[in-house]
Amino acid sequence: MTGNFVLDEMRARGPGRHAVSQARSRDRLHVMPTSAGYEIAADSSYRWNGRQRGQSPFSVIQHTLSGAGRLQYERQRRFVGVGETMLVTIPHDHQYWVEDGESWEFFWIAMTGREALRLHRAILEAAGPVFRLRPETVARLAHMSLDLRDGKAKGAGEASAIAYAATMAIYDDVLGGDGEPRTARPRSIELVLKHIRQRLHEPLDVATLADVAGVSRSHFSRVFRHCEGVSPAEYIFACRMRRAASLLVRSDDAVKQISRDCGFDDPNYFAKAFRKRYGASPTEFRATGMYSAKGAQ
Numbered sequence: 001m002t003g004n005f006v007l008d009e010m011r012a013r014g015p016g017r018h019a020v021s022q023a024r025s026r027d028r029l030h031v032m033p034t035s036a037g038y039e040i041a042a043d044s045s046y047r048w049n050g051r052q053r054g055q056s057p058f059s060v061i062q063h064t065l066s067g068a069g070r071l072q073y074e075r076q077r078r079f080v081g082v083g084e085t086m087l088v089t090i091p092h093d094h095q096y097w098v099e100d101g102e103s104w105e106f107f108w109i110a111m112t113g114r115e116a117l118r119l120h121r122a123i124l125e126a127a128g129p130v131f132r133l134r135p136e137t138v139a140r141l142a143h144m145s146l147d148l149r150d151g152k153a154k155g156a157g158e159a160s161a162i163a164y165a166a167t168m169a170i171y172d173d174v175l176g177g178d179g180e181p182r183t184a185r186p187r188s189i190e191l192v193l194k195h196i197r198q199r200l201h202e203p204l205d206v207a208t209l210a211d212v213a214g215v216s217r218s219h220f221s222r223v224f225r226h227c228e229g230v231s232p233a234e235y236i237f238a239c240r241m242r243r244a245a246s247l248l249v250r251s252d253d254a255v256k257q258i259s260r261d262c263g264f265d266d267p268n269y270f271a272k273a274f275r276k277r278y279g280a281s282p283t284e285f286r287a288t289g290m291y292s293a294k295g296a297q
Contacts, residue, residue, distance in 0.1 A: 006142040007065060010038045010107060018149040020159050030115035032156065033163040034058055036148035038107040041069070046104070047097035051279070053090045055288070058112040059120045061166065062086045062096075063138060067103035071096045073129050074238075074277075076229055080104075084130050085138070085170070089120055093277070094129070107145045111163040119167050125242065127174045137173045141166055188213040189227050192220075196236055200243055201261050204236050240264065241277050248286040255282045 017037025062069075064086070068079040071086060073094045080086045080096070088094050098104045123131075133141075144166045153159035195212045196204060209232055210220035224232050240262040247258045256267045264270035274282050 006139050006146065010142060010146060011065075013038075015039050016149060018151055020148060020153070021156070031111060031113040031160050031164040031167065032116070033109060033111045033148050033159050035110045036108065036145045038145070038149070039105075040067075041098045041104045041106075042102075044098065044100045048095065050088060050090050050092040050094040055091055056112070057090060057117055058110055059087065059089045059116060060108055060110045061141070061170065062088075062106050062108040063133075063141060064104065064106050066105040067098075069096050069098055069104040069106070070102075071130065075234075078130065078229070080130055083132055083138075085133050085141075086130050087120060087123060087170070088129055089117060089124070093279070107142055109141065109145050109148060109163065109166050111167070113160075113163075116163065116167055119171055121246065123171055123174050131174060133170065133173050137169050140169050186223065186227070188215065189224060192224070192232075196239060200236070200240050200263050202263065204232075204263070206232050236263075237273075241274065244270070244274060244282070245278065245285065248282055255286075258282070 015038055017035055017039070019035045020033045062080075062085070064080050064082055064084050066082055068081045069086070071078055071080050071094065073088075086096065088096070144162050147153065148159065148162055153162055192209050192213050195209065206221060207217055209224075210217040213220050213223075215223070221232065224235070228235055230238070244258055244262045244264075247253060247261065248255075251258070253261070255271070259265075259267045259270040262270070264273075271282055274280075274285070278285055280288065
């Protein structure tokens, strides 16, 4: 079952979903699907808020077949149109919905687990919450969504294998074999993004970034906003916040050290900015094990 045949099969069978039973053993699986399905949302009753779906972390992979959904991802708004895939983690500051008179046709796979979330953070870091996948990747995801919806996985292990395969299909498509994002950005902007990722602990002013891009400051600012949807300063701030969130969860470094490593000389300012963005202080965030990754791309 490949190509458009998978999507035709999905549409012929109509909307539906399946909740996947969780493994209840002491050793929880690191990638585990929680639900999958196909839906056509056609009125404003369809709305999800990433801050109001509980504190148990999970992710949603959702691919648009027709129409469009609206996504507010932190401070940025956009449509999720035909052929685009949305990836969001929960809990996180985002909402997605449709307005009355609009329609959004999509299939999805939701999953949880430490490894799933780690890989999804890497994808978000590289591509943001909305990206385009190759047709063959979309077909594979649709096939796996159908398999989960049909309950074809015989046990938690098979269900986990399907969810892991879905995650890795996206990971390989977005990041490729060398770990770098596969995008259509101008080469000059790609160089700037790499420069930013490698030097988040250093001062990063627009003049220096324009020199990296090899263009004037004013031209660079216009091109950067056109490509990324935000100003260079906003992009850098988002990257620093993401890195800080990651370090808080994955390292035992002191909060002051993490503040410096992420380019914040004033720990008090860092703590206030972090709370405003994530709804928790750095210490509280670390204690709960929360992680919210921002795709500013």
